[in-house]
Amino acid sequence: MKTNTSFFRENTAFLIFLFIFCWIFILKNQFGVSKSWEDFAFYPDAPFWFFLKVVFIFWWVSFIKVRINKSSKHEVSLGKKYVLFFGVGLLSYVVIGNVFGLVISFIFDTYSRNFGSLYHLVYKNIGSVIDFIIFGGFSLAYLYYKENVVYQKQVVSYEISKAKNEITQLKAQLNPHFLFNNLNILDQLIEEDTERASLFLNRFSELYRYSLYSANKELVLLEEELFFAEGYFKLMEEKYQGYYQLNIEESLYQRQVVVPPFCLQVLIENAITHNKGTLKTPVNIMITEDNGIKAVNNKVLYPKGRKGNGVALANLSKQFRLLAENTIKIHETEEEFEVVLPLITTLKPT
Structure with missing residues (x-):
């Protein structure tokens, strides 16, 4: 007593x-x-x-x-x-x-x-x-x-702890995924063009430094994630010169919101993986604000189709559900594929 x-x-x-x-x-x-x-x-x-x-x-x-x-x-x-x-x-x-x-x-x-x-x-x-x-x-x-x-x-307290553990596991899946895909690209460039491979490696090291920086964070500033997404796309340009195009709405850089790390990179990678861009029919990826952060791309599908396992988008959806109690919205037509990420207005990234 x-x-x-x-x-x-x-x-x-x-x-x-x-x-x-x-x-x-x-x-x-x-x-x-x-x-x-x-x-x-x-x-x-x-x-x-x-x-x-x-x-x-x-x-x-x-x-x-x-x-x-x-x-x-x-x-x-x-x-x-x-x-x-x-x-x-x-x-x-x-x-x-x-x-x-x-x-x-x-x-x-x-x-x-x-x-x-x-x-x-x-x-x-x-x-x-x-x-x-x-x-x-x-x-x-x-x-x-x-x-x-x-x-x-x-x-x-238990639910918060459980959610944080799940988020950590989801990020642990995305980080090796990012590393593995880019090492494959680097391997191909080494065989094709050593100078481009060297440039790719330098840019990749800068991006991986950001990856390590954000590894222990549940949320990062949208501005930081946009710069990371741009850097990632420049890496892809080293392999697919002119096949894919990225346009980001300028006003997004001024938005005081936070997002999970790698969320935009996942969407860009998803557009590149599932669409066969060419010089005549490039894949245009647009990132704008429309009731959230919208990433939309035109569809230039592979002749035989290319099926992904959907793990990256499923993990991303789960992260938003845990962090924002809201999930991503996916809308697909014959011509376009669209993903809208809900806004998280917490100003300080955790």
Whole structure:
């Protein structure tokens, strides 16, 4: 059990509520026994003494709850546990009240007045039961609320931790994917043109430096991601000169929004992978703002078709669902393929 100081400090608001309710309760009882204003009598100290009894009920219920939770070896539903708290608390409160009353009666020699009459004894115990039902009920409802708040925080904390782990796993899949594809291109360029291969390697090293920089980040500034996407496209131009074209709306560089790392690079790579651009029919990739960040490209499909596994877009969609509670939108026609990324307006990247 916590110290008295921490007990009162942590439950100040509820104790204030109990104190106010005690005043109302005493006033209501006084009005009930008074037949007129002249007959009405109110003793200012009465609510304070009654409040002490109510505080004991609250403390006793809290104590019973802690002790049962510690001693319980079996999993019991929350509802059954609180019924047990209430039953044990009520029974023990009545027993403690009678024992305490007996001790006081013997000390002050008032046993015959307090326990000599069966009616008075029954009346006293019924009063104790009613007090416990009211204020013990309040106490258990408050303790249930506190326990539920803690539980909800634990659930939220678990979900956040789970989401972060999933995001880390998704990024771990994209990063090697980016590395593997570009090393394949470099391998081809080395055989075709060593000078272009050297230029490609220099640009690739700059981009991979950004990749390492953003590896531990869930979100980066859109401006940073746009520069990275441009750099990535320049790498692709080293292999596909004139076959693909990239146009980015200038206003996007001024938007104070954040995005997951590599999201635009994934869309550009997707357009290049699934479309056979040529000098006569290049693939035009447009990145604009339209109810989000829209990437659209015309379709110049391979004659036999080229099926991808869809992992990159699926991972991207899952990242946005975890980070923005919204998913990407994909729209496809005979002529165009379009992906819209939802806006995330958090100004500071994590």
